[in-house]
Amino acid sequence: MRTYHVAIVGATGAVGSEFLRLLETREFPLASLRLLASERSAGRTLPFRGHAIGVERLTTHSFRGVDIAFFSAGGARSREFAPAAVQAGALVIDNSSAFRMDPGVPLVIPEINPEDILHHRGIIANPNCSTILMLMAVAPLRRLAPIRRIVVSTYQAASGAGAQAMQELLDQTFDVLHDRPVTPRIFPYPIAFNLFSHNSSIDATGYNEEERKMIHEARKILHDPALRITATCVRVPVLRAHSESVNVEFAPGTRPTLEQAREALEAFPGVEVVDDREANHFPMPIEASGRHEVLVGRLRYDLSNEDAIDLFLSGDQVLKGAALNAVQIAEKWMHLVSV
Amino acid sequence: MRTYHVAIVGATGAVGSEFLRLLETREFPLASLRLLASERSAGRTLPFRGHAIGVERLTTHSFRGVDIAFFSAGGARSREFAPAAVQAGALVIDNSSAFRMDPGVPLVIPEINPEDILHHRGIIANPNCSTILMLMAVAPLRRLAPIRRIVVSTYQAASGAGAQAMQELLDQTFDVLHDRPVTPRIFPYPIAFNLFSHNSSIDATGYNEEERKMIHEARKILHDPALRITATCVRVPVLRAHSESVNVEFAPGTRPTLEQAREALEAFPGVEVVDDREANHFPMPIEASGRHEVLVGRLRYDLSNEDAIDLFLSGDQVLKGAALNAVQIAEKWMHLVSV
Numbered sequence: 001m002r003t004y005h006v007a008i009v010g011a012t013g014a015v016g017s018e019f020l021r022l023l024e025t026r027e028f029p030l031a032s033l034r035l036l037a038s039e040r041s042a043g044r045t046l047p048f049r050g051h052a053i054g055v056e057r058l059t060t061h062s063f064r065g066v067d068i069a070f071f072s073a074g075g076a077r078s079r080e081f082a083p084a085a086v087q088a089g090a091l092v093i094d095n096s097s098a099f100r101m102d103p104g105v106p107l108v109i110p111e112i113n114p115e116d117i118l119h120h121r122g123i124i125a126n127p128n129c130s131t132i133l134m135l136m137a138v139a140p141l142r143r144l145a146p147i148r149r150i151v152v153s154t155y156q157a158a159s160g161a162g163a164q165a166m167q168e169l170l171d172q173t174f175d176v177l178h179d180r181p182v183t184p185r186i187f188p189y190p191i192a193f194n195l196f197s198h199n200s201s202i203d204a205t206g207y208n209e210e211e212r213k214m215i216h217e218a219r220k221i222l223h224d225p226a227l228r229i230t231a232t233c234v235r236v237p238v239l240r241a242h243s244e245s246v247n248v249e250f251a252p253g254t255r256p257t258l259e260q261a262r263e264a265l266e267a268f269p270g271v272e273v274v275d276d277r278e279a280n281h282f283p284m285p286i287e288a289s290g291r292h293e294v295l296v297g298r299l300r301y302d303l304s305n306e307d308a309i310d311l312f313l314s315g316d317q318v319l320k321g322a323a324l325n326a327v328q329i330a331e332k333w334m335h336l337v338s339v
Numbered sequence: 340m341r342t343y344h345v346a347i348v349g350a351t352g353a354v355g356s357e358f359l360r361l362l363e364t365r366e367f368p369l370a371s372l373r374l375l376a377s378e379r380s381a382g383r384t385l386p387f388r389g390h391a392i393g394v395e396r397l398t399t400h401s402f403r404g405v406d407i408a409f410f411s412a413g414g415a416r417s418r419e420f421a422p423a424a425v426q427a428g429a430l431v432i433d434n435s436s437a438f439r440m441d442p443g444v445p446l447v448i449p450e451i452n453p454e455d456i457l458h459h460r461g462i463i464a465n466p467n468c469s470t471i472l473m474l475m476a477v478a479p480l481r482r483l484a485p486i487r488r489i490v491v492s493t494y495q496a497a498s499g500a501g502a503q504a505m506q507e508l509l510d511q512t513f514d515v516l517h518d519r520p521v522t523p524r525i526f527p528y529p530i531a532f533n534l535f536s537h538n539s540s541i542d543a544t545g546y547n548e549e550e551r552k553m554i555h556e557a558r559k560i561l562h563d564p565a566l567r568i569t570a571t572c573v574r575v576p577v578l579r580a581h582s583e584s585v586n587v588e589f590a591p592g593t594r595p596t597l598e599q600a601r602e603a604l605e606a607f608p609g610v611e612v613v614d615d616r617e618a619n620h621f622p623m624p625i626e627a628s629g630r631h632e633v634l635v636g637r638l639r640y641d642l643s644n645e646d647a648i649d650l651f652l653s654g655d656q657v658l659k660g661a662a663l664n665a666v667q668i669a670e671k672w673m674h675l676v677s678v
Contacts, residue, residue: 149643149644150643151490151586151643153492153571153584155494155534155573155575169532170516173512173516174516177509177512177513177516188619189623189625190625193508193576193577193578193624193625194577194623194624194625195494195575195577195582195623195624196621196623197619197621197636197637197651199619201619202616202619205639205640205642206597206616206637206638206639206640206649207639207642208619215642228642228643228644229642229643230586230641230642230643230644230647230649232492232584232637232649232651234494234582234584234651236494236534236575236576237532237575237576237577238532238533238534238576239532243534243573245492245571245573245584247490247569258545277541277545280527280536280538280540280541280547282535282536284528284533284534284535285532285533285534286528286529286532286533297536298536298545298571299545300544300545300546301544301545302569303544303546303554303567303568303569304488304489304490304567304568304569305488305567305569308569310545310569310571312536312571312573
């Protein structure tokens with residue numbers, strides 16, 4: 001079996017450390033593993049399969065001999081260093097938003113559009129976390145009937161803003177419980193016992209960047225430029241799983257039955273239906289955290305629109321929303337190029 | 340000026356104690372105040388305008404001489420004791436869901452349908468908190484153009500389940516921070532750093548009771564039985580202000596401009612527009628807590644539907660969502676019967 005030389009850029013971050021754990025546990029066919037990070041983290045060592053691996057400083061020369069480079073160090077670093085990785089012959093799987101809407105860069109959820117992988121020119125982009133989680137629930141339904149419009153409201157965890165933001169949620173909560181003043185550092189507003197509109201920049205349409213990503217990335221992944229989506233993205237005091245309330249409107253007269261929808265979701269890899277009306281048991285972030293599957297439930301006919309279905313989902317933002325999806329892209333690519 | 344003999348049923352609860360504070364600070368024309376509660380709380384005293392008022396045990400004989408009785412002790416107590424209060428000549432303003440959908444009982448938000456007050460037969464119902472907050476944002480827009488459909492997702496605070504639920508959120512959060520196991524008592528699932536579908540009973544439609552209240556109460560208050568609403572109600576780890584993501588669809592071709600919408604909201608009593616795109620400053624529960632106004636923002640044209648507008652709101656669940664609205668009903672009634 002062929003093995004691969006792999007590099008992780010941003011190995012010490014929230015998503016980077018999840019990359020390590022996934023490569024460790026999935027028996028990824030590694031020939032070697034190189035950990036790259038900014039000067040600040042270089043020199044540290046991280047444990048991997050019983051060994052200690054040193055973290056090297058990221059430079060344009062870091063990618064010699066690398067087959068696959070996972071980037072998860074922000075858009076600026078991806079823009080600066082991904083071209084060097086491609087130049088060196090690596091396949092870049094980029095977790096940032098830097099290249100997602102580039103027409104020459106496939107944007108991939110392996111369960112949904114794996115065939116796009118083959119059109120890469122060195123870079124494959126990993127979609128935004130909220131987009132991935134939404135589409136994992138929407139894609140199976142879309143195989144049943146054409147979807148016309150989606151109205152989505154998110155309940156996004158602190159992890160989407162990184163490990164420091166998760167720590168800020170814990171620290172602020174501690175301060176509130178001890179009646180001490182809260183001083184936001186990562187987020188613009190207190191996150192403990194609070195929630196706020198996603199703190200990304202708002203354009204002339206009034207949509208913030210997270211919402212625009214959900215709209216435009218979904219269209220690209222589904223190859224459906226006419227798909228109508230409105231999104232409201234909200235940060236909530238939860239640690240690492242995002243939830244979403246999704247209203248899915250099908251083409252007039254084509255709405256599937258709830259039974260069909262449920263079967264399609266149950267049969268879809270990476271989705272677990274959690275929908276127990278008797279026990280009032282539905283997707284929750286604490287149950288989605290650490291899970292590879294996106295939990296989907298609250299399936300019901302929309303009483304306000306005979307073509308629509310309502311649902312609610314929770315999925316681990318760091319796993320399927322980031323590191324897991326990227327590793328799955330690599331695995332799918334290995335499979336596609338080996339056959 | 341006429342003064343009134345007032346009783347509060349459920350005076351020791353989360354909403355009951357807010358009634359006391361409101362009557363204290365609003366210079367409500369009180370002739371006397373009687374505090375009523377279950378046997379468990381009877382005998383306690385509560386401070387009011389510098390005096391200590393004893394809490395009496397609630398019986399069917401508690402209402403002799405009472406002009407206005409605020410009920411906030413749950414549906415079962417309202418059903419049992421409200422008829423006795425009416426019999427004794429009191430106007431009952433009931434915070435429970437017991438009588439809300441009774442055709443003979445007005446369901447009132449004073450800023451929206453004050454005229455319904457005059458049709459009471461002894462009982463006026465205070466609407467569900469999520470319904471009140473939603474309609475405070477929707478009613479001003481409805482004066483601009485007919486509304487066809489609403490898609491709403493809620494972010495509901497612990498306070499909606501009472502003072503004990505708020506304490507449970509604090510206690511569980513403390514336990515999580517100290518790495519101790521969490522044992523839910525009031526809510527069915529952990530609420531600390533988690534969220535879950537509103538824990539009210541689900542019927543054959545798949546909607547839970549909270550969602551059905553939002554749909555049916557909104558139609559009654561607006562006198563619009565054809566109004567189409569779909570709601571997804573979610574409990575979040577926030578103490579006492581609810582938030583809602585609301586998509587409002589107008590009749591085809593009638594959507595107001597954002598400027599008109601904003602002006603209508605700004606001019607509406609009880610609403611404050613918080614909508615600063617530059618500063619990313621929008622309604623947040625910590626800023627809505629303790630406020631009488633419902634905060635409304637994130638106003639934008641829905642990019643997926645040329646007839647719709649998106650918005651986000653936060654409002655104090657215990658105040659405008661409960662006690663304040665009930666006191667305002669009493670004040671409006673006093674005004675209407677005095678002219």
